[in-house]
Amino acid sequence: MDTSPPAPRKRVHIKTYGCQMNVYDSERMADALAPDGYDTTDDAATADLVLINTCHIREKASEKLYSDLGRLRDMKAERTDGASVTIAVAGCVAQAEGPEIIRRAPVVDLVVGPQSYHRLPELVARSRSAAPPVGEDQLAADFEPRAKFDLLPKQRRAVGPTAFLTVQEGCDKFCAFCVVPYTRGAEFSRPVADIEAEARRLAESGVREITLLGQNVNAYHADGAEGPVGLAALMRRLADIPGVERLRYTTSHPNDMTDALIAAHAEIPAVMPYLHLPVQSGSDRILKAMNRRHTADSYLRLVERLRAARPDLALSGDFIVGFPGETEADFEATLDMVRTVTYAGAFSFKYSRRPGTPAASAAEQVPESVKAERLARLNALLEDQRQAFNRSKIGTVMPILFERQGRHPGQLIGRSPWLQSVWTEAPETLMGQIAQVEITDVGPNSLVGRRVDTSPQSDAAA
Ligand code: 5AD
Numbered sequence: 140m141d142t143s144p145p146a147p148r149k150r151v152h153i154k155t156y157g158c159q160m161n162v163y164d165s166e167r168m169a170d171a172l173a174p175d176g177y178d179t180t181d182d183a184a185t186a187d188l189v190l191i192n193t194c195h196i197r198e199k200a201s202e203k204l205y206s207d208l209g210r211l212r213d214m215k216a217e218r219t220d221g222a223s224v225t226i227a228v229a230g231c232v233a234q235a236e237g238p239e240i241i242r243r244a245p246v247v248d249l250v251v252g253p254q255s256y257h258r259l260p261e262l263v264a265r266s267r268s269a270a271p272p273v274g275e276d277q278l279a280a281d282f283e284p285r286a287k288f289d290l291l292p293k294q295r296r297a298v299g300p301t302a303f304l305t306v307q308e309g310c311d312k313f314c315a316f317c318v319v320p321y322t323r324g325a326e327f328s329r330p331v332a333d334i335e336a337e338a339r340r341l342a343e344s345g346v347r348e349i350t351l352l353g354q355n356v357n358a359y360h361a362d363g364a365e366g367p368v369g370l371a372a373l374m375r376r377l378a379d380i381p382g383v384e385r386l387r388y389t390t391s392h393p394n395d396m397t398d399a400l401i402a403a404h405a406e407i408p409a410v411m412p413y414l415h416l417p418v419q420s421g422s423d424r425i426l427k428a429m430n431r432r433h434t435a436d437s438y439l440r441l442v443e444r445l446r447a448a449r450p451d452l453a454l455s456g457d458f459i460v461g462f463p464g465e466t467e468a469d470f471e472a473t474l475d476m477v478r479t480v481t482y483a484g485a486f487s488f489k490y491s492r493r494p495g496t497p498a499a500s501a502a503e504q505v506p507e508s509v510k511a512e513r514l515a516r517l518n519a520l521l522e523d524q525r526q527a528f529n530r531s532k533i534g535t536v537m538p539i540l541f542e543r544q545g546r547h548p549g550q551l552i553g554r555s556p557w558l559q560s561v562w563t564e565a566p567e568t569l570m571g572q573i574a575q576v577e578i579t580d581v582g583p584n585s586l587v588g589r590r591v592d593t594s595p596q597s598d599a600a601a
């Protein structure tokens with residue numbers, strides 16, 4: 140029997156920037172700190188530990204760290220107990236610029252890269268001890284994803300009816316604009332048994348929809364008892380877990396969209412008909428300069444095959460405008476691509492020069508004003524398509540997974556198979572369950588619906 144007294148309660152405030160993998164990592168860091176007595180709080184001003192989980196993908200995201208640190212320095216100075224507040228920086232900026240953060244921002248007590256989160260409790264405890272670490276000891280930035288996943292606690296705190304689950308990390312693709320291969324390292328796939336065990340625990344705690352995460356999630360490959368397991372085979376196994384009703388995965392590279400994965404969209408009812416499949420540009424010249432290793436045409440043919448497998452499949456994408464050397468004609472090719480594919484959602488970015496990436500030193504950088512003008516035109520087209528997609532659902536009946544309270548009593552907000560927010564009148568007993576809803580109206584960011592059936596149903600039965 141463990142006779143040690145329970146740890147005194149402390150509060151950790153975690154601020155998360157960037158992608159869903161960071162959201163997952165933040166949750167897992169909170170899980171790792173919980174045994175040491177940390178509860179999470181939304182209020183940085185009363186926290187004992189402030190943890191900033193950073194994103195390095197574009198310059199703007201990176202810069203936010205330093206403005207946050209300025210504010211935290213002032214907060215520490217104003218608080219009477221300021222000296223006891225620990226400030227930690229995690230995530231991709233920590234990995235890329237760790238020593239610089241420590242040098243530039245003395246307010247930071249420790250810096251921990253994405254593969255070292257299992258060491259966070261120990262680092263925090265040391266930092267809060269009488270002889271805090273200095274210099275090198277403030278920085279943990281290994282490149283060992285296996286150790287991280289093996290050593291993070293198995294148990295996760297309750298997360299509601301939807302959850303992220305990281306199955307893969309890192310990237311070997313080296314797109315010419317992207318820092319990910321440098322900050323997150325080489326591709327690594329978690330063992331099937333670990334993922335299954337985590338998914339089972341999530342399902343037992345009430346999770347109905349799991350989004351499998353990876354920087355290159357469809358490059359997932361591991362050895363199972365009966366041979367190699369790719370993402371399609373992994374999803375087949377997860378779909379068999381009682382309680383797992385819905386599966387999604389993100390983010391995918393077009394070149395790793397195998398026949399088996401396309402078939403999974405047709406054959407596994409739990410796999411939702413919504414796929415994030417970034418193309419970045421519609422110009423072959425720019426795709427080549429980006430080192431994407433596919434063409435506009437090969438992407439379009441891939442989309443056709445996916446839609447043949449799953450006719451109601453909707454797509455979202457990522458686009459970069461103003462990549463070095465992009466001409467007006469190249470940009471028009473991107474608009475043409477968008478018109479041909481039609482997207483239900485998308486993320487579009489101005490090209491941002493990232494130190495250490497091949498494109499950063501390209502001679503023909505595009506002026507900011509041109510980037511801004513192109514981004515506005517692309518966004519207008521993508522927004523029209525998103526609204527049209529939402530309107531096309533009016534009058535249809537779809538299964539909705541209810542995940543939170545609406546603004547008014549008696550309302551619940553849920554998710555459609557296409558990741559739309561849908562709000563409807565529904566009893567609280569339906570929270571965390573799936574029910575059939577007829578879409579009656581669309582707003583700018585959500586759909587409105589009416590329940591057509593009072594008994595909960597699964598997507599598979601719909
Ligand atoms: N500049 C702008 N956008 C970028 N992305 C990645 N690197 C950059 C960059 N240097 C975008 C890509 C990617 C998404 C996650 O971020 O579109 O798919």
Ligand code: SF4
Pocket residue numbers: 310311312313314317318319320354355392
């Ligand atoms: Fe970055 Fe390209 Fe890898 Fe995606 S596939 S993480 S854009 S290098």
